[in-house]
Amino acid sequence: MLDLLKNILVRYRLIFLAPYVKGVTLRRGEGEAMAVLNLSELETSRRPFISSLLEESGTDVTECYQCGKCSAGCPLSHAMDYQPHQVMRLCQLGAREKVLNSSSIWLCAACMTCSARCPRDLDIASVMEALRRTALREGRRPKEARVSLFHELFLSSLRNYGRIFEVGLMGGYKLRSGDLFSDLELGRQMFMKGRLKLFPHRIREVGEVRQIFERIRDMEGNG
Ligand code: SF4
Ligand code: SF4
Numbered sequence: 001m002l003d004l005l006k007n008i009l010v011r012y013r014l015i016f017l018a019p020y021v022k023g024v025t026l027r028r029g030e031g032e033a034m035a036v037l038n039l040s041e042l043e044t045s046r047r048p049f050i051s052s053l054l055e056e057s058g059t060d061v062t063e064c065y066q067c068g069k070c071s072a073g074c075p076l077s078h079a080m081d082y083q084p085h086q087v088m089r090l091c092q093l094g095a096r097e098k099v100l101n102s103s104s105i106w107l108c109a110a111c112m113t114c115s116a117r118c119p120r121d122l123d124i125a126s127v128m129e130a131l132r133r134t135a136l137r138e139g140r141r142p143k144e145a146r147v148s149l150f151h152e153l154f155l156s157s158l159r160n161y162g163r164i165f166e167v168g169l170m171g172g173y174k175l176r177s178g179d180l181f182s183d184l185e186l187g188r189q190m191f192m193k194g195r196l197k198l199f200p201h202r203i204r205e206v207g208e209v210r211q212i213f214e215r216i217r218d219m220e221g222n223g
Contacts, residue, residue, distance in 0.1 A: 071086070
């Protein structure tokens with residue numbers, strides 16, 4: 001059931017992020033700022049940061065040898081301020097402020113392409129997830145606030161109905177983001193083709209889905 005939830009999340013995040021990133025300027029140049037990192041200042045935070053990522057994601061970022069295969073396959077790297085291999089490098093260096101404040105961790109759709117391509121068998125997608133969770137725990141303001149808002153509404157729909165209620169999700173998103181008028185024509189076409197239901201449908205096993213949410217909340221509370 002947990003894998004199923006994860007697959008649904010990835011599918012919806014990719015669908016949502018695709019039009020969103022169309023309007024985003026290429027950000028790769030920002031990665032050049034890595035050249036001005038003060039390595040001696042980072043030395044004290046480096047080891048604890050690497051250990052916490054290992055504990056949370058099961059991935060030892062020091063094993064990355066910067067081949068770049070993860071970034072070459074990432075469908076969203078063009079919109080990220082740091083590409084996935086640069087995120088890994090920042091983690092190796094202990095540059096937690098840069099990486100936890102980056103847009104990359106919020107634009108990542110957890111599609112796992114990078115993890116599947118890595119010749120070192122590193123789970124970069126899990127590192128991204130660990131970074132997102134760390135940023136949220138520390139109360140950081142997500143650089144991509146709209147992505148974070150969508151994430152929150154998506155999970156809320158899943159917890160309430162056991163599936164996604166698209167009209168409710170997009171209505172809530174539009175009201176809270178203030179982005180009222182984009183994609184109206186697309187919405188109209190989907191409605192005419194019967195792809196959008198006006199009323200939510202709750203699955204029979206919604207109790208099981210809620211239990212999963214409770215378990216995750218307990219795990220995070222104990223983490
Ligand atoms: S594919 Fe793996 S080894 Fe290569 S840069 Fe990405 S994380 Fe590092
Ligand atoms: S999981 Fe990897 S390939 Fe997929 S969006 Fe995130 S960083 Fe890119």
